[in-house]
Amino acid sequence: MIKHHPKFELLQSYVNGELPASLAIGISIHADMCPECQHSIAQLTEQVAEHSFEEAPVRLDDLKSDSFTSFSDDIAEDDLFESMISNITFNDDADVVTEALKREVVFRDKTYELPTALSRIELGKAANIGKLSRSRLQLNEDEIHSSLLHINPGGGVPAHTHKGFELTVLLDGSFTDSRGEYNKGDFILLDGTFTHNPVSQNGCLCYTVANDALHFTQGINKLLNPIGSFIY
Numbered sequence: 001m002i003k004h005h006p007k008f009e010l011l012q013s014y015v016n017g018e019l020p021a022s023l024a025i026g027i028s029i030h031a032d033m034c035p036e037c038q039h040s041i042a043q044l045t046e047q048v049a050e051h052s053f054e055e056a057p058v059r060l061d062d063l064k065s066d067s068f069t070s071f072s073d074d075i076a077e078d079d080l081f082e083s084m085i086s087n088i089t090f091n092d093d094a095d096v097v098t099e100a101l102k103r104e105v106v107f108r109d110k111t112y113e114l115p116t117a118l119s120r121i122e123l124g125k126a127a128n129i130g131k132l133s134r135s136r137l138q139l140n141e142d143e144i145h146s147s148l149l150h151i152n153p154g155g156g157v158p159a160h161t162h163k164g165f166e167l168t169v170l171l172d173g174s175f176t177d178s179r180g181e182y183n184k185g186d187f188i189l190l191d192g193t194f195t196h197n198p199v200s201q202n203g204c205l206c207y208t209v210a211n212d213a214l215h216f217t218q219g220i221n222k223l224l225n226p227i228g229s230f231i232y
Helices: 008-015 021-033 035-055 077-089 219-227
Strands: 104-107 110-113 127-129 132-136 145-151 160-162 166-177 180-183 187-190 204-210 214-216
Touching: 008 021, 008 035, 021 035, 021 166, 021 187, 021 204, 104 132, 104 145, 145 166
Parallel strands: none
Antiparallel strands: 104 110, 127 132, 132 145, 145 204, 160 214, 166 180, 166 187, 166 204
């Protein structure tokens, strides 16, 4: 059961097209698994569409342009409007449905099917450290790094915080930290005020986004801070 969702303001920014690709992909992945957020996105999209029509009403005079030279000037306005709608909605390809591309990845001998939002994005070669594997998504967003992060059964990420933000969307499996358990579909967005130690008993695959390195906070793990950007 999905318990963690994007905030309303983040969904608004998503619908308005204001988010970087990495965050928009994260919301899209979550929404594909979350009927509640699908409904919210549909409502927000409808509101944006209604607002757009109110702000820029279509005038019949605007339709009498070079784009419609096939109509003669003596056609009645009602006929012109009906013909215009007919031409817009007519499409020989309307019945053609493109099949969604299915894509799989393998981490440590386990195969996962990727969400549709990730099916056409180039992935870097997997890098491994201990029970963690990470493959970068080639989105070219400068300081923002997007990755697939795999945690083997019994593995985890040492206690850490972030200098920036950290987004995690669980694609498969589950993990726990001091706040509880997270399952497939959960959307977790943290900033530098949070410290956590994700541990996965049975293993998991996550989509992660971060705009700065991890900062390890406990004991000998602090020695890993020079390579904090490796994981996320």
